[in-house]
Amino acid sequence: MLAGGGRWGGFWEQRTRQLQSQVRAKEDKIxxxxxxxxxxxxxxxxxxxxIEKSRSEATRISTLYNKQQxxxxxxxxxxxxxxxVIQKLNQDVQAFHSSSRALLRDYQDEYQDRVSxxxxxxxxxxQSAETLLACQAKVVHLEQALQDVSARHQLERQRRKVxxxxxxxxxxxxxxxxxxxxxxxxxxxxDDPVLQSSSISREVAHAVxxxxxxxxxxxPGHPLINKTYHFERVYGPAESQSAVFGDVCPLLTSLLDGYxxxxxxxxxxxxxxxxxxxGPHSDDGPVLPLDPQxxxxxxxxxxxxxxxxxxxxxxxxxxxxxxxxxxxxxxIFDLLAKDTVAAVSGVKREVMTAKDGRTExxxxxxxxxxxxxxxxxxxxxxxxxxxxxxxxxxxxSSRSHLIITVTLTTAACSDSTADQACxxxxxxxxxxxxxxxxxxxxxxxxxxxxxxxxxxxxxAEHVQARLQLVDLAGSxxxxxxxxxxxxxxxxxxxxxxxxxxxxxLGALSEHRGHVPYRNSKLTHLLQDCLGGDAxxxxxxxxxxxxxxxxxxxxxxxxxxxxxxxQRGPARKRPPSSQTEGKRRPD
Numbered sequence: 001m002l003a004g005g006g007r008w009g010g011f012w013e014q015r016t017r018q019l020q021s022q023v024r025a026k027e028d029k030i031x032x033x034x035x036x037x038x039x040x041x042x043x044x045x046x047x048x049x050x051i052e053k054s055r056s057e058a059t060r061i062s063t064l065y066n067k068q069q070x071x072x073x074x075x076x077x078x079x080x081x082x083x084x085v086i087q088k089l090n091q092d093v094q095a096f097h098s099s100s101r102a103l104l105r106d107y108q109d110e111y112q113d114r115v116s117x118x119x120x121x122x123x124x125x126x127q128s129a130e131t132l133l134a135c136q137a138k139v140v141h142l143e144q145a146l147q148d149v150s151a152r153h154q155l156e157r158q159r160r161k162v163x164x165x166x167x168x169x170x171x172x173x174x175x176x177x178x179x180x181x182x183x184x185x186x187x188x189x190x191d192d193p194v195l196q197s198s199s200i201s202r203e204v205a206h207a208v209x210x211x212x213x214x215x216x217x218x219x220p221g222h223p224l225i226n227k228t229y230h231f232e233r234v235y236g237p238a239e240s241q242s243a244v245f246g247d248v249c250p251l252l253t254s255l256l257d258g259y260x261x262x263x264x265x266x267x268x269x270x271x272x273x274x275x276x277x278x279g280p281h282s283d284d285g286p287v288l289p290l291d292p293q294x295x296x297x298x299x300x301x302x303x304x305x306x307x308x309x310x311x312x313x314x315x316x317x318x319x320x321x322x323x324x325x326x327x328x329x330x331x332i333f334d335l336l337a338k339d340t341v342a343a344v345s346g347v348k349r350e351v352m353t354a355k356d357g358r359t360e361x362x363x364x365x366x367x368x369x370x371x372x373x374x375x376x377x378x379x380x381x382x383x384x385x386x387x388x389x390x391x392x393x394x395x396x397s398s399r400s401h402l403i404i405t406v407t408l409t410t411a412a413c414s415d416s417t418a419d420q421a422c423x424x425x426x427x428x429x430x431x432x433x434x435x436x437x438x439x440x441x442x443x444x445x446x447x448x449x450x451x452x453x454x455x456x457x458x459x460a461e462h463v464q465a466r467l468q469l470v471d472l473a474g475s476x477x478x479x480x481x482x483x484x485x486x487x488x489x490x491x492x493x494x495x496x497x498x499x500x501x502x503x504x505l506g507a508l509s510e511h512r513g514h515v516p517y518r519n520s521k522l523t524h525l526l527q528d529c530l531g532g533d534a535x536x537x538x539x540x541x542x543x544x545x546x547x548x549x550x551x552x553x554x555x556x557x558x559x560x561x562x563x564x565x566q567r568g569p570a571r572k573r574p575p576s577s578q579t580e581g582k583r584r585p586d
Contacts, residue, residue: 174505174536174537174538174562174563174565174567175232175535175536175537175538176231176232176537176538176540176559176560176562176563177231177232177233177234177235177244177247177537177538177539177540178213178229178231178233178234178235178539178540178541178542178556178559179234179235179239179244179272179276179539179540179541179542180205180206180207180213180234180235180236180237180542180543180544181237181271181272181275181541181542181543181544182237182238182544183203183237183544183545184270186270187543187545187547187548202545202546203544203545203546204216204217204218204544204545204546204549204552205542205543205544205552206236206544207234207235207236207237208228208234209234210233210234210235211230211231211232211233211234212228212229212230212234213228213229213230213231213234213542213556214226214227214228215227215228215229215549215552215553215556217549217553218546219549227553227556229556229559229560231540231559231563232563233247237544240295241276241279241294241295241296241297241298241301242301244276244298244539245297245298245301245302245305248263248298248301248302248537249302249305251263251535251537252302252305252306252309252467253309254535255306255408255465255467256306256309256310256313256318256408256410256465257465258410258463258465259465259533259534259535260465260466260467260468260528260529260532260533260534260535261465261466261467261468261534261535261536261537262467262468262469262470262526262529262534262535262536262537263277263298263302263467263468263469263470263537263539264468264470264472264526264529264536264537264538264539265277265298265470265471265472265538265539265541266472266498266501266538266539266540266541266555266558266559267472267474267475267540267541267542267555268474268475268476268541268542268543268548268551268552268554268555269398269473269474269475269476270474270543270548271474271541271542271543271548271551271555272541273471273472273474273539273541274297274398274471275295275297276297276298276539276541277297277298277299277469277471277539278296278297278298278299278300278383278471279294279295279296279297279300280295298469298539299376299379299404299469299471300372300376300379302467302469303372303375303376303379303406304372306320306372306406306467307320307371307372307375316410316411318408318409318410319368319408319409319410320368320369320370320375320406320407320408321366321367321368321369321406321407321409322336322366322367322369322375322378322379322404322405322406322407323336323361323364323365323366323367323404323405323407324336324378324379324382324402324403324404324405325346325349325361325364325402325403325405325525326346326382326385326386326387326400326401326402326403327400327401327403327497327521327522327525328387328399328400328401328490328493329400329489329490329493330493330496330497330520330521330522331348331521332348332349332350332351332361332521332525333346333347333348333349333385333400334346334347334348334349334361334363334364334365335381335382335385335386336365336366336367336378336381336382337365338365346385349361349362349363349364350362351521351524351525358528358532359524359525359527359528361525366407375406379404382402382404383402386398386400386402387399387400387490398471398473398474399473399490399494400473401470401471401472401473401494401497401522402470402471403468403469403470403525403526404468404469404470405466405467405468405469406466406467406468406469407464407465407466407467408464408465408466408467409462409463409464410462410463410464410465411462411463466534468526468529468534470526470529472498472501472522473494473497473498474494475494475495475498475551475554475555476491476494476495496520497520497521497522497523498522500516500519500520500522500523501520501522501523501526501530502558502561503516503519503523504516504517504519504523504530504531505530505558505561505562505564505565506561508530508531508565508567509561509562509564509565509566515531517530517531530565531567532567533567533568538559538562540555540556540558540559541555542555542556
């Protein structure tokens with residue numbers, strides 16, 4: 001058993017070794033196959049990636065192919081359309097060539113015709129060259145003749161104006177100048193629908209020339225009527241303050257020569273009277289010295305010019321005194337009185353007739369001044385006390401008549417030296433009109449320029465001349481101004497005093513035996529200027545607006561009536577003794 005068991009044991013060991021060897025071989029084979037399988041899997045994965053890439057590329061190529069096919073189809077379609085367009089363009093070009101050749105032929109024919117016409121015109125021009133030269137020479141001659149005629153016309157106008165002014169002065173006529181203000185914003189303000197529908201802001205008053213005013217009377221329900229008015233001087237809306245003062249300036253020389261002078265501004269409220277006399281409204285009043293281009297009015301300009309003229313002849317420097325009054329509600333108020341109540345109004349005064357027949361204001365305060373600035377300081381103080389009240393027509397309407405009186409007291413000439421000093425003032429007239437007027441006064445009134453002998457009693461003799469600058473309150477239509485209460489009473493007094501002024505001028509122009517000076521304090525106070533020997537200049541201020549047509553016509557009628565007054569030639573103030581010329585104490 002043991003021997004048999006040994007054989008079987010060896011067999012099984014050998015078998016076991018064989019099997020183990022086979023197992024190892026199988027395992028090696030399995031490992032080799034697994035390795036090969038892994039390699040194959042890697043290759044399979046690689047092939048799958050390549051297949052995917054190939055599929056994507058195939059898809060892309062297919063898409064590109066499809067696009068290329070569509071592009072080819074579009075290109076063929078576009079080429080087909082382009083071919084049709086080219087064919088159409090070829091047809092158009094052929095048609096254009098045909099029409100161009102036709103136009104060229106027409107142009108050539110037209111060109112030939114025009115060349116023929118030009119040749120004909122040139123030939124005609126050459127034929128008429130001598131005639132043209134003759135016409136040009138004639139035109140030059142006519143232009144020179146026209147210039148000569150224009151110069152002679154201007155000279156004759158100046159001479160006519162000089163003669164007219166001389167005639168006015170010899171007759172003693174009141175000189176009337178008319179000033180038309182520009183249109184202002186309030187000219188178009190109205191609550192009246194009738195006026196609104198008739199273009200109230202339209203200009204109806206025009207300066208035709210420097211002596212004529214044209215008024216177009218175009219009122220609703222009335223036919224159009226053109227009225228013309230003639231004055232010594234007419235200022236249009238564009239003329240400056242210096243132009244107005246240029247015609248006033250010669251009167252200041254007459255003042256220094258011993259003549260009484262009055263400058264008065266008349267017109268409806270808001271027509272530019274205070275602007276003409278004083279300048280633009282200012283709480284501080286006019287300021288000196290003047291700028292030649294400034295808008296200051298006659299009063300500050302006359303003040304400065306007066307003292308300039310006085311400084312030119314210091315040997316006869318006169319004493320200058322100023323007084324300022326206002327006529328308010330037919331009462332006279334002294335605006336320089338020392339006892340002015342609370343500095344809000346003047347002191348009431350009365351008009352009286354002096355021994356020499358002149359009208360004076362009793363107890364009137366006067367201030368001696370030695371410079372233009374001092375005089376204007378007093379004027380500014382007086383203006384602060386002047387009565388004013390706003391209306392629908394004017395926001396700063398003056399409710400009183402302002403009268404500024406400048407009195408010059410000059411020693412009378414009594415010897416040859418004084419005669420020379422007196423005569424030194426004679427050449428100061430600033431216009432041809434002033435020089436001609438003075439030469440005629442010298443020839444026709446020589447006695448007025450003769451030196452006056454000294455007073456036997458030994459009293460010094462002197463000459464007093466007065467310059468009165470009057471800014472009248474404006475006439476008003478109550479319905480337009482819209483005033484009520486106390487302002488209504490002021491308007492009534494203003495209109496009554498201006499009506500009295502018109503009555504006085506009417507009586508003077510008609511040479512009536514009685515002149516109603518005493519119907520109003522205004523006319524009584526201005527009696528010496530209106531009916532005396534003063535040189536009186538009325539500056540008539542009017543509005544150009546359709547809205548104020550009635551007041552404008554009334555003002556122009558006043559100016560015409562004033563021009564008709566003939567008072568005889570102006571005379572110098574006669575010398576008087578010093579004791580007679582003194583004013584009553586304040």
